Amino acid sequence: MTTQTHQTSTIIDNNSMGSSDLKSLIIDRELTKFFSAYEEAKKPIEVDFRELVDWVPYSDSYTHYIHSYPAKLIKHIPIFFLNSKILVPESKSLVLDPFCGSGTVLLESLLAGHSAIGCDANPLARLIAKVKTTKLEAEELHKTKASIILKAKRFRKIVPLNVVNVEHWFSESTIKQLSKLYRAINEICTGKELDFFLVTFSSIVKKVSYADPNLSVPVKIKPEKYVNDVIKDRLENKIKELNNVDVIGLFSSQSDKNINRVSLLDSVTSNDVTAEVVSGDARKITKNIDCNSELLDSNSVDFIVTSPPYAGAQKYIRSSSLSLGWLGLCEEKSLRDYEKLNIGREHYSKSEYVEPIRFNLSDIDVFFEEVEKENPLRAHINSNYLKEMESAVSEMYRVLKNDKYCVIVIGNNEVCGRKFETQKYIRLLAERVGFYTKLVLVDNIHSRGLMTKRNKTASVINSEWILVFKK
């Protein structure tokens, strides 16, 4: 691995960064160095994206924090690429993120002066991404918020909602307040405002539940599990607080914060660019989200930047389950139905992995032959992940224009004690699809809250690999 040193923006402070040309110059100077170093040595280059765009703050900015989401991409990575004139020379280009999650890339595309489209299998992610990139009037939102709260407080009757296991996760008082808020939001709001207040409502659901805030998948706080009396007392107090939490008050303050965030979009994004979530599956990118929509035209996208899921590493649907329940998104489809669309899922019945998956690429096939002997399920989880990622990469190739770039951010993993070189395998598959590898960068993840080690056969990821392909 090669390490590159660089001098970036210490000459410019945040306020003077109005000059997007200057940012592009700095970025392209670094990129040119990376391209030639990679062309020469064909070795991954170690970088730190937080340093490469060191004028970008770590903290909350614009609508990035309207709702939490697991394994969010750090904004520094898309900012670096989206502001490069080498990669995206024209303003108002069309950017695609086929695994858009909560919309980090879509928002940063708008901020960089480009339009964006995204896909995601998780309906909660699609809703957050939509709201994150929608401009709304602060004054109107404040009025609507006041009406919602007034109406919610006046309701006497609770309309029961179909939220699975609701008493397990919430106190009686919380269930009443959430039900009233949900009903008031739906009776008062329509269109973009409805989406905005549903996302704000959803952003407090986990906070007022008995789910452990330190874990992405809901697990009920259990003080009795701890022998340490200090921890036990702290958790018992937390439960007492949660029994009588002021949900409507929390919704009110969260609404104020989100209104403030959304109102910032108006002055920084142009009306000529738009963002839209167009599909629920990266393997089939459509013109819009309607189930009968036509496929997006081939050769129509100017740039792709995306952070796909890892094999067996994040349970996106499970971690959104409390919100999906309250938002009524689990009425027609179950969590299992949603999970089936998820690349990297872990649940398979035995009948699904009778036949081993092969790629006709010896590097990959030899790896799976070894793992199959030890753990056929893990071999299937990972080989099917690669198979499905190959379809997604091939769809990216189809929609991208010739001579344009595609950036994939991915990490290695571990399977049954063996290194699973996701980045290398995705690179091999992308090259087979037709992409040319222009550059490979590695960034060590300092703090992502990205993965928790969940079992003995899968493992924690600590580096991100950035693969830059050209069609």
Ligand SMILES: C[S@@+](CC[C@H](N)C(=O)[O-])C[C@H]1O[C@@H](n2cnc3c(N)ncnc32)[C@H](O)[C@@H]1O
């Ligand atoms: C690493 S996350 C992306 C996070 C995103 N960059 C952000 O900042 O919020 C990967 C995403 O891929 C989505 N996903 C999984 N399978 C998918 C599929 N078949 N099509 C589209 N999205 C999928 C997951 O729901 C998850 O949101």
